Every structure is written in structure tokens, then in C-alpha cells.
Amino acid sequence: MMGKLGVVIVAAGKGSRMRTAESKQYLPLGGKPILVHTLETWNRLEEVDSIVLVVGENDLSRCQAYIEQYGLVKVRQVIMGGEERQASVHAGLRTFSEDYEWVMVHDGVRPFVRPEQVRACLRQAMESGGAVLAVPVKDTIKVADSDGWIQSTPDRRSLWAIQTPQAFRLSSLKQAYEQAEKEGFLGTDDAMLAERIGLKVRVVEGSYENIKITTPEDLPWAEDLMRRSRERDNR
Ligand SMILES: Nc1ccn([C@@H]2O[C@H](COP(=O)(O)OP(=O)(O)OP(=O)(O)O)[C@@H](O)[C@H]2O)c(=O)n1
């Protein structure tokens, strides 16, 4: 039998690349804030025991209100995040006691993750200790120096664009986060911290639709994905 699964949804970013007055996670998409779509997906998953939502200091009360309004019963705590994504995830991890065996971390601004992809990621983590959703890179990637001179062209067959969720044994991920904090290491995803303490992490092929809503051109794309996902679910 599987031990308890906790989920950390991080939504404490400022969304500076979106350049909107309202932080991007609260922008409306198909009639609801982007973050609410994400929370609804996780709230519906049977495998999830509880969710901690990490948000900005000024957004605590509106997020508490969303929990009531949208019936997000698995969100057991709304807490304040930190300056960087890493600090926000760490704050979320600290809320889970040893009763929890597994944890999944997900970006609040990835509302299109599908339940079957979450389950595939979790299944792989339970086999290997850690797993992340990812998609094969479609472009040729170059490494260039600060003057723009190309240094190398990595073999595309080994390159993956990393997404969330990222799933781990809770005790291992906590250890990875503690170690990174102690050593002043800042990473851009959760797996990076796990990798540096020697944990094995596998990629699980997800979908190109699991976008992170980041820049203004992502908004019309997100509207289109929402319309198509609703059509698919109503079929
Ligand atoms: N201090 C931070 C920074 C980011 N995040 C969350 O991490 C996810 C991925 O981050 P990103 O898309 O980079 O969001 P922002 O940091 O808000 O965007 P930007 O870098 O454009 O400011 C988002 O759900 C964001 O809210 C967070 O919880 N705490």
C-alpha cells in the first residue's frame, strides 16, 4: 500500500515576465483564475492526501476564499512563500510531517497537467525514488559563451524540457533542500537539488500542452488549450 502523498503547489511568484499588473497566477482563464484550475485538478486526484498552497503575503486571504468558493477540500494550508521558487517549495515541504511518504511539487501556473500524467510521474517515483514530467526538446540547442560564440551542440536525443510535477520520497527531498540551503545553492527545479546529493531521478514523458504560463504570448495559447481541454472532457 502506498504511504501518504502530500502536494506542494507553488504560486508565490511575481510573474514579472508576464508584465501584467495582476500576478499571472490570478489572471482569468475560461472564467476562473489560472491557479484555481491547477488546484481543481489536484483536488480531484484520489491519490492525493493533502495539498499545501504557497502564495505571496498579500494573497493569503483571497486564496483562503478560493478554497471555500471552489470547494478545494484537500488544500489543508495556505502559507507564505519566499523570494525564490526554491524558498517557496522549501516552506511547503516543511509543513509535511513524517506521516507523509511521498511528495509532489507543482507550479501553480501549469494548469494543463492531466491526471494520467500525474499518476505516471508518481508511479515512476515510487519505482526509482524521484521522477519529473518532461518533453523531448524540439529545437537544436546550442551552448554559447557570453559573447555569443557557439561552444557546442549537445546531442538533442539526450535533451528534455523539464516540467512539473516533480515527485520524490518526502524525506529525500527534504534532505536535498536542507543541504542546498546549508551550502547556499540555488536551483531552478526540485530535481536539481536532488541530483546534487546523488539521488536518482527519471524523466517521464509528459505532454507539450503542460505549459508554464510565463510570458504574454502564452495567454492566447492557454485560452486555446483550455477550450480544447473542455471539448475533450465533455466528449
Ligand atoms: N518566489 C517564488 C517564485 C516563483 N514561485 C512559483 O513558481 C512557479 C514557476 O515560476 P515562474 O513561472 O518563474 O513564476 P514567477 O517567478 O512568478 O515568474 P517571473 O520569473 O516571470 O517573475 C510559479 O507558479 C510561481 O508562482 C513561487 O512560488 N515563489
Ligand SMILES: C[C@](O)(CO)[C@H](O)COP(=O)(O)O
Ligand atoms: C520547475 C520548472 O517549472 C521546470 O520547468 C521551472 O524551472 C520553474 O520556473 P522558472 O521559470 O525556471 O523559474
